[in-house]
Amino acid sequence: MITMVGTDLGRLLLEGHRALASELVALLEERGYPDIRAGHAAVFLHIDRRAGTRLTELARRARMTKQGMMLLVDDLEGHGYVRRVADPEDGRAKVVKLTAHGRRCAAESRRAAQALETQTRRLLGDRRYDTLREALEEVAATRVAFDDE
């Protein structure tokens, strides 16, 4: 178990993340999408569902390098979840679009993610769940401020 951060709080955050991530992947596997890894969510989460989105724009939204995003898109394209089509408006660009399979998977992902959050909410109770989210956002924000620009 990996990259602890000394502060117990840090460890808890990481463990929580991993718990949710592997749970989500497991759910999607059960439901017929075995080649989806947690990272792929960065695509599903940021892509325009009908029009598709350029690679660079996807990378920007997901806050990663375009090269990193390319690995994800390559992988998804290889498994038939998305395809690249030339952008008619810009000869340089390609638009990443969801295939029908990709759309189904994206929908399933959202459902699964929703289910996980709901399950967590039930585990904690409304009040504590809301406090948790709120507190996390505040903690994350204090540092994200730095690398945002």
Added chain:
Amino acid sequence: MITMVGTDLGRLLLEGHRALASELVALLEERGYPDIRAGHAAVFLHIDRRAGTRLTELARRARMTKQGMMLLVDDLEGHGYVRRVADPEDGRAKVVKLTAHGRRCAAESRRAAQALETQTRRLLGDRRYDTLREALEEVAATRVAFDDE
């Protein structure tokens, strides 16, 4: 920014972890320990401060493989934070011991981690901080239960 997990909650957890981790590393660098990475905490956190601890035991405590732990120990040894000494009680084993430098760094780590938690507590207020920790422990526990055995 990497490995999002679809659930917004997952993203928040990861971001929080990273915020704390890089903050801690930065603090230690400022204070004269520039070669410490977040992962090294797994050693400092689990080693017996005077007697030292065997590699395998360290790995077990940190819940990672002995090979993974070895990389950390190798690195720390290379920078003079720990050294391996033969275990007089067992010809197979070596005991990983903190050097004087390692002891100072471990102490500084604990201080820095403490400072970060305190700072977070001030950011959130006592009530929300406590709720946060409690909630996180609960969330993490529901899954850790699985791979604990």
Added chain:
DNA sequence: CGGGACCGTCAGGCTGGTTGACCATCCCCT
């Protein structure tokens, strides 16, 4: 005194990114 079991180590591999360099295209400015 033989056979597991356990210790540390080497080797190789995987995931999930990163930086750097490139070329084609675009578009603004003179």
Added chain:
DNA sequence: AGGGGATGGTCAACCAGCCTGACGGTCCCG
């Protein structure tokens, strides 16, 4: 009209952090 810089996608190389597998030395129990 026509550079020249910015932008879009790609290839290549690299890195952090881990993991699995295999192995030789040592221990300990029957």
